Amino acid sequence: MLTQPTSTPGSLQRHPNSDTLAIGGDWTLQHYAALRREVEQARRQGSDADCIELDAIGELDTAGAGLLVELLGTARIASLPEWAPQLPPERQALLQTVAAALDQPRAKQEPEPNGLADVLAHIGRSVAGVWNQQRTLLGFIGLTLQTLFTVILNPRRWRITALVAHIEQTGLDAVPIVALLTFLVGAVVAFLGATVLADFGATIYTVNLVAFSFLREFGVLLAAILLAGRTASAFAAQIGAMKANEEIDAIRAIGLSPVELLVLPRVLAMLITLPILTFIGMLSGIVGGLVVCSLALDISPAMFFTILQRDISINHFLVGLGKAPVFAFLIAVIGCLEGFKASGSAQSVGEHTTSSVVQSIFMVILLDAIAALFFMGMGW
Template sequence: MTDSRFSPGTLAFDLDGPLLRIDGDWTLQHYAALRRQVLGVLARIDARSQVALDGLGALDTAGAGLLVELLGQERIAAIEAWAPGLPAERLALLQSVARALAQPEAEQPRQGYEFGDVLAHIGRTVQGVCRQQRMLLGFIGLTLQTLLLNLPRPRRWRLTPLVAHVEQTGLDAIPIVALLTFLVGAVVAFLGATVLADFGATIYTVSLVGFSFLREFGVLLAAILLAGRSASAFAAQIGSMKSNEEIDAIRTLGLSPIELLVLPRVLAMLIALPILTFVGMLSGIVGGAVVCVLALDISPTLFMTIMQRDIDLVHFLVGMGKAPVFAFVIAVIGCLEGFKVGGSAQSVGEHTTSSVVQSIFMVILLDAIAALFFMEMGW
């Protein structure tokens, strides 16, 4: 039912001349009828036609759009000159709608995948990697600053969470690290014996196993396992706290999330990874020794004699020296990805996966850089 307080707008040409009278209410309530009238009159109006707005009643955005379509952008732009009696609010509405309708249409996205799109995608990826590395460096600086501030203050040390994280990241991971390195040590011994047998040098399998595990495999396998096991746990734990607004509550209490959440995990990793590296070295060498004893007729005594004679202590120190660096990087990346989590479960999963990928990538990258450095130094 139409409200009697509103009269539908009308369009009419005077018989005496080309004068178009616009009367009544031009509102959304009468939009369908007004639209039909505009389409019927649109072909008859031109630049010479006179327009009278004296009888214009109520006006809203829908009606203003129809009037702009009927009269055109140029006539609306000069409306102050030919309709001086129009109220200021209706004048402003018509001009605002005209300006809005005059905006150029947005370009449609191109279909297909061109070479430029490939380059743009590569550029965005590189930019994202650079932004991530800057963020990582900043977070490392913040962590080191907090650590240095807390070292001379024993009352601020969080020993209980530190011991708990050492147990979770270190002690609980000993079985899987020992088993994996034992099996890899056996595989390395089998492969070395197979290749060296062609040269009659199977005895050097002992040196191969000892050198590879003391220098590379012990620390690398332990770090990769912790990257998948502990970095993901750190990201998921802190990410869940972030999504539940627990970290905001910590800041509200005047406490530092870096001190409460990051430092215990970083210190626990610094303690756990060297221990796991030592366990991995021993297990890998034992795995190689088992293969040498069973398949190559090398006695345990001869195996240990060759290890003591041919493997220098520097190889053990090189392997152990990498462990704290890898541990620090893994823990920091896991905590940083946790702080980057949004408010959804999907974000927790994405950043947990990202923490594992980034940690493993950084461990292998740092190991490659360290290998080149030690080679040039002759260590």
């Protein structure tokens, strides 16, 4: 019957007549508790001996190596080959590896959660995200304009078929909803104006209110918001689906530019259709106000058009129509950019489609407010 060899616990012995510390026995996990007590006792008595003897060490594992590193210090272990060359190389490597691991800085303790700090950090991340988003948008606008100026000088690269198809999709198909919505909003504005102005006996100025509001603001704003929700989302979904199917990579692989092939026809189509829809929205809104004035305020159509011709100048129409190309360009660029930013998953396509609508509407309203302040300051 075979007998298992006995294990001798590790020991620390200091020679009485010399400043020498002799380390022997087995430094293993089996004797960890007893070795821990000896190491702590030796540290309390002072373990900075001038001479360390490691010749009598038996078995050694990582638990024992950790105790030795704690006793002797990482600096002394680093110079182990100089003062203990007789120690086998594998044990020297084990001690130095454990010393290097213990010498690394410990991870900082996670701070306790702070509600205010978390809110401020979230606000900071959101602001940084918006800033990066706007930088990306400006870069994409520059790339689109560069490609546009390059293509416009080379008529053979014009894509008339794609342009006509997008004009039909973004403009012709949107005429009914734009006309209906602006007609109803014009009627509502006329009702509200008549209700407020009746208290002052000035219901006749409802004509001025409807014409002024639709020529300058509501015509272009409602058409732009409708196209932001209808067309920008379609652009983002179309390009996002093409990216998910790796069609954009295929376009690049055959030497074509995705911006020239996919973005420019959509941008040019929006630049053509939004001014037309804006004009239709202006007319529909004024007609809605005309219907209310004729039925509820006893203002005949002849009187309505007479007041329009007498009191409303052409510059209001030009101001409203002049904002349409700017809005159209931004809506188309944002929709296309969000499509390119989508990844290969359906969730990403949906998220960027939603983001395109939100960004487009936000930018349209922001620029409209800035333009209103500018034109008011200029007296236009």
